[in-house]
Amino acid sequence: MQALAGLKVGFIGGGAMGGALATGLVRSGRVAPEQVLVSDVCAERLAELSRVLGIKTLSDNRFLAREADIIVLAVKPDQIRPVLEEIADLVHPGQTLISIAAGVPLAELQRWVGKAVPVVRVMPNTPALVGEGASAYVLGSHAGSRDAGRAEALLSAVGRVVRVAKEELLDAVTGLSGSGPAYIYLVIEALAEGGVRMGLSWRDALLLAAQTVLGAAKMVLVSEEHPSVLKDRVMTPAGTTVEGLFVLEERGVRAAFIEAVKAAALRAEAIRLGRNGKGGKD
Numbered sequence: 001m002q003a004l005a006g007l008k009v010g011f012i013g014g015g016a017m018g019g020a021l022a023t024g025l026v027r028s029g030r031v032a033p034e035q036v037l038v039s040d041v042c043a044e045r046l047a048e049l050s051r052v053l054g055i056k057t058l059s060d061n062r063f064l065a066r067e068a069d070i071i072v073l074a075v076k077p078d079q080i081r082p083v084l085e086e087i088a089d090l091v092h093p094g095q096t097l098i099s100i101a102a103g104v105p106l107a108e109l110q111r112w113v114g115k116a117v118p119v120v121r122v123m124p125n126t127p128a129l130v131g132e133g134a135s136a137y138v139l140g141s142h143a144g145s146r147d148a149g150r151a152e153a154l155l156s157a158v159g160r161v162v163r164v165a166k167e168e169l170l171d172a173v174t175g176l177s178g179s180g181p182a183y184i185y186l187v188i189e190a191l192a193e194g195g196v197r198m199g200l201s202w203r204d205a206l207l208l209a210a211q212t213v214l215g216a217a218k219m220v221l222v223s224e225e226h227p228s229v230l231k232d233r234v235m236t237p238a239g240t241t242v243e244g245l246f247v248l249e250e251r252g253v254r255a256a257f258i259e260a261v262k263a264a265a266l267r268a269e270a271i272r273l274g275r276n277g278k279g280g281k282d
């Protein structure tokens, strides 16, 4: 991947999301393990990432900020400001700062870093770990095509990526694909329980449920047909599928998913606007 050639990618925070991105990136083969650095306050997490991926890990965010060309801020939203203030004097316009924090606006990121360095806001998701992430990004005012290229190269190595036209849309992305894997795990668990209820072993039911979700998703992406067309192809008149679908519609499952995305997106918006009642951001 040309945009990442010879560059060092540093992750500050190697937890659920930072660890998933670092792992997906190394496993993609688009960068060598020597190009990836992770710093974290948790020594066990660092030891595990270093052991599994063969990457350099460290407990010193400032050392990482000196070394990395792309710095991914992957700590919890309330830790973004202290981390940025910790490294602000070291960062320079040759670097690209990428924040993956939910609800932390570009204007704040730029203010905390205090100088004209390129900042990109990204909303990824955890399936990046297995190369099937879904991410969206928006550029800050000092970021240009070089930084967009770097962000796209990084994110396309671990899944699919879209650029959104304005920052506010990242709230919707957060509600849909950022939080979305959790909704789908719930669906898979429920489908499997349905199978168990009707006599399957948990092991068989879980495999069938997960593979069905994977297969259906792949059909949508590969065929590029509208999901309703694909749905119709599964239904036989007076058959089984229409009975199942009727129950889902009757119970309001479609509306429940639409409302779930809205609720999560509104929460992201509330954090971004500082209307935070639950300790997500200071």
Ligand SMILES: NC(=O)C1=CN([C@@H]2O[C@H](COP(=O)(O)OP(=O)(O)OC[C@H]3O[C@@H](n4cnc5c(N)ncnc54)[C@H](OP(=O)(O)O)[C@@H]3O)[C@@H](O)[C@H]2O)C=CC1
Residues within 6 Å of the ligand: 012, 013, 014, 015, 016, 017, 018, 019, 039, 040, 041, 042, 045, 061, 074, 075, 076, 077, 079, 083, 100, 101, 102, 123, 124, 125, 126, 178, 179
């Ligand atoms: N999880 C997800 O699905 C997604 C998360 N995000 C965003 O990613 C970010 C990280 O979330 P997530 O990975 O879930 O969180 P985690 O708590 O799993 O990971 C954060 C890591 O950063 C460490 N850390 C805390 N303070 C510092 C510091 N000052 N310097 C270096 N490392 C530090 C934490 O250590 P310790 O645990 O010891 O505090 C932890 O290991 C958040 O901003 C979130 O909004 C975005 C999309 C999806």
Ligand SMILES: O=C(O)[C@@H]1CCC=N1
Residues within 6 Å of the ligand: 102, 174, 178, 179
């Ligand atoms: O739940 C959260 O706030 C984070 C952001 C998107 C997914 N997890």
